[in-house]
Amino acid sequence: MIRSELVQKLCQDFPDLTxxxxxNVVGAFFDSVTDxxxxxxxxxxxxxxxxxxxxxDARVGRNPRTGESVEVDAKRVPYFKPGKEMRxxxxxxxxxxx
Numbered sequence: 620m621i622r623s624e625l626v627q628k629l630c631q632d633f634p635d636l637t638x639x640x641x642x643n644v645v646g647a648f649f650d651s652v653t654d655x656x657x658x659x660x661x662x663x664x665x666x667x668x669x670x671x672x673x674x675x676d677a678r679v680g681r682n683p684r685t686g687e688s689v690e691v692d693a694k695r696v697p698y699f700k701p702g703k704e705m706r707x708x709x710x711x712x713x714x715x716x717x
Contacts, residue, residue: 625645626645676693
């Protein structure tokens with residue numbers, strides 16, 4: 620599902636809201652999560668999961684075209700840990716689908 624599909628789904632689920640209002644809410648949610656992570660924070664949505672960041676050490680990488688060694692700086696990357704309720708629902712669907 621991409622962002623526009625999410626907006627369409629929410630518009631169907633909440634017909635009292637206009638598409639622009641839904642787009643604004645979705646955008647504000649993504650901005651809030653991103654801002655929190657950018658400042659080293661964590662976002663926890665009970666039952667759904669938690670967004671956080673993890674550090675990656677500096678390393679020597681390789682340019683796939685030339686094979687040349689390249690220094691890759693240390694960086695933070697986003698990380699998502701699914702909540703218990705989400706894991707249970709996913710496993711329930713897999714068992715039901717088989």
